Amino acid sequence: MPTPDDRRYSKEHEWLKADGDEGSIGITEYAQEQLGDIVYVDLPEAGSSVAQFEKMGEIESVKAVSELFSPAGGEVTASNAALVEKPELVNTDPYGEGWLIRIKTGDTAEADKLMSAADYDAFVQGLG
């Protein structure tokens, strides 16, 4: 699966897709592949706030639990309700239906601290 170039990426394997003053957040193909079968996602509720590179929730696969770090800060406007019944959407469509949360982005400079798709691909290559 090619890494979409319409969004930016963190070293923690999360993506941020800007849409006006909002942004949606999810995990990358590499992250879902590493995690394996995802069975539960614990996400921040609408109205709460998240900070860039800080813990925003947890994602559990059959094998293990991993922390989710938000690639950007802001107020959470929605979390993906479809993941309650179908957490496997994160595996099957990490860049689309498997999105995690939407936020009202604040500091636009934060996106500069994230990688482009090409840079992220190179970063993942370097992980071996």
Next chain:
Amino acid sequence: MSEAPTTTLRRTPLADLHEQLGGRMVPFAGWSMPVQYKGIVEEHRAVRERAGVFDVSHMGRLFVVGAAAEALLRRAVTYDVATIAEGHGHYTLLCNDEGGIIDDPYVYRLDSQRFLFVGNASNGDRDAERVQSFVAPGDDVDLLDRQEQTVMLAVQGPAASGHMARIIGPEVAAIEKRACTELPYLQYKLFVSRTGYTGEDGFEIVTSVEAGRAIWRQLMAAGVEPCGLGARDTLRLEAALPLWGHDIDETTNPYEAGLGWVVSLDDGAEFAGRDALARIKANGVDRKLACIKAAGRGVIRDGFPIMHDGQQVSIVASGSHSPTLNTSIAMAYLPKALSKYGTELAIDVRGKMLPAVVGRRPFVPHAGDNVAST
């Protein structure tokens, strides 16, 4: 995602085939083993619905051969091996003198003087040393460790019998549950038993490296799903089959683990741990290994605290996600009064309380069992 250096890990004779299939190799009990190929849930479902194959060559394989083989094993294990008929096997326990569980081997009797003892990977050397320690001077018995020279495969699932019959021969399908036999395959010899640790119908094979690789390739060509340790764990947990090192170990005894049925006290044999086990049985146990089901979303994992009425009452022995039930399941030792069906508990999942309830054992009925055993 750090991994221990693979250079120090042992590789099974099929390791290169696992890597070719995209198996994710992880360290396990000193071995480099595939934890998954396509994914744990897909592999798990393949075994419940069709057929899957596991490379279990990391497990201990000790042939016990000689006129004194039966007597030796009877001194070592809890189950009366004299009652195992030729061509049959039985689950047994190797206990210490206090009745704690050193391992839970499966013992097969090939004929009057030949037995196969299959133990856990993590206990291979200890098992052999323990059994050896019961050899008396002059005993006509040899312990032959064949782990290095052989491959062991577990072919499991409702379609396993059909695949095995096509690859090895129709006589495979006639092997009864828990029975074993030796069969030819090409110019090789196979040990085949109708056993496994998934709760499904299935077979285990011990054979030469060459034959093992050939059978693996034939199973792949037939569309049998290659399965890793991840699915092996979720399958055995759904079947409530204890895993040594998690649900049973030297600090647990067979009675609290629900394994009293593998302790034979009535044949008068003086086996290791017998006196302690008789005492434990007479006195009764104050805790029991219980099956626990989550009543909310989240995954119960090993070591999580178990709460009842605001008090911690135990910790989780084994916990994971059940692909069949699509909820989290676990096993843990609970005070006897709390081990009954329906007891409400809470699992401390990193500070959040996940409601849970004591369920029936096993979580998922074993194939061929009409009624869930308790």
